[in-house]
Amino acid sequence: MFGYIYVNEQELKLKEYTAYRSFYCGLCRNLHLRYGRTAQMMLNYDLTFLALLLTGLYEPQTKQEMRRCVPHPAHRHQMSSNAAVDYAADMCVLLSWQKLQDDWEDERRPLRRAAAARLHPAYRKLAEAYPRQAKALEENIRALHEAEQNGLRDIDAVAGLTGQFLAEIFVWKEDVWAEDLRTMGFYLGKFIYLMDALEDREKDAKRGNYNLFSQDGVIWGTDREKEIEAILTDMMADAARAFERLPVIEHAEIIRNILYSGVWCKYAALRAQAQRKNEPDRKPESGETVVKR
Numbered sequence: 001m002f003g004y005i006y007v008n009e010q011e012l013k014l015k016e017y018t019a020y021r022s023f024y025c026g027l028c029r030n031l032h033l034r035y036g037r038t039a040q041m042m043l044n045y046d047l048t049f050l051a052l053l054l055t056g057l058y059e060p061q062t063k064q065e066m067r068r069c070v071p072h073p074a075h076r077h078q079m080s081s082n083a084a085v086d087y088a089a090d091m092c093v094l095l096s097w098q099k100l101q102d103d104w105e106d107e108r109r110p111l112r113r114a115a116a117a118r119l120h121p122a123y124r125k126l127a128e129a130y131p132r133q134a135k136a137l138e139e140n141i142r143a144l145h146e147a148e149q150n151g152l153r154d155i156d157a158v159a160g161l162t163g164q165f166l167a168e169i170f171v172w173k174e175d176v177w178a179e180d181l182r183t184m185g186f187y188l189g190k191f192i193y194l195m196d197a198l199e200d201r202e203k204d205a206k207r208g209n210y211n212l213f214s215q216d217g218v219i220w221g222t223d224r225e226k227e228i229e230a231i232l233t234d235m236m237a238d239a240a241r242a243f244e245r246l247p248v249i250e251h252a253e254i255i256r257n258i259l260y261s262g263v264w265c266k267y268a269a270l271r272a273q274a275q276r277k278n279e280p281d282r283k284p285e286s287g288e289t290v291v292k293r
Helices: 014-035 045-058 083-107 110-129 131-149 155-170 178-207 223-244 252-281
Strands: 063-067 077-081
Touching (some): 014 077, 014 083, 045 083, 045 178, 045 252, 083 110, 083 131, 083 155, 110 131, 155 178, 178 223, 223 252
Antiparallel strands (some): 063 077
């Protein structure tokens, strides 16, 4: 379900991309050191965004190191670590355990169940340390299962359940900035759910799994696509407005890159993929030769 809140690399300056990667690599190392290899495999861009956002907002003391890692042993990479990265790692484990459990219940994949079992001791400790976040996650995941089992098609209601638990995860501290962080998390959560549903629509149809868009027939290139795109745009506009109310200076341009451009890269890729699939059926115009791949 996660991995959609990413940068548009082509629009970033080299210095900005280096800073962004330092948080990604820092979060990766943090997960490994504190929770082990299984947690490290759950690394995703959405929690990297959270670490970057909270760092820019609260400006905790940040340590930067140049280190090698197993995936990239040849060269040292800059890695950032601070209290916000620690929090993002904790939330990554909370989310990952629930995601693994969800995969097991939906698809009965033994490897997912085994990974969930390895993370469960850490999950229990984190649920005690962060009762507000854990409660929101558990209650809304349960409600999401019920909505999917009942075949609920209300976009706001279904996607809003992901928004509800991500809203609480975005709130690190109950302070003056909590409301805007909740708003950001809520709308980003809804956006993530809808993007995941769009990407998995064909796969879910083949497997007979629930999907919010499974009854829509053709989406891409139709009025339905325009409707969905308008909904996604409204969600990101609300998230961006909440961000602009926060006094973030450090890493602000990277965050804006993600909110205004990066989140749409996956959408553009899905759209282009659909167009390529339809290309063999397109009739060539006069004098045009269509090469089938």
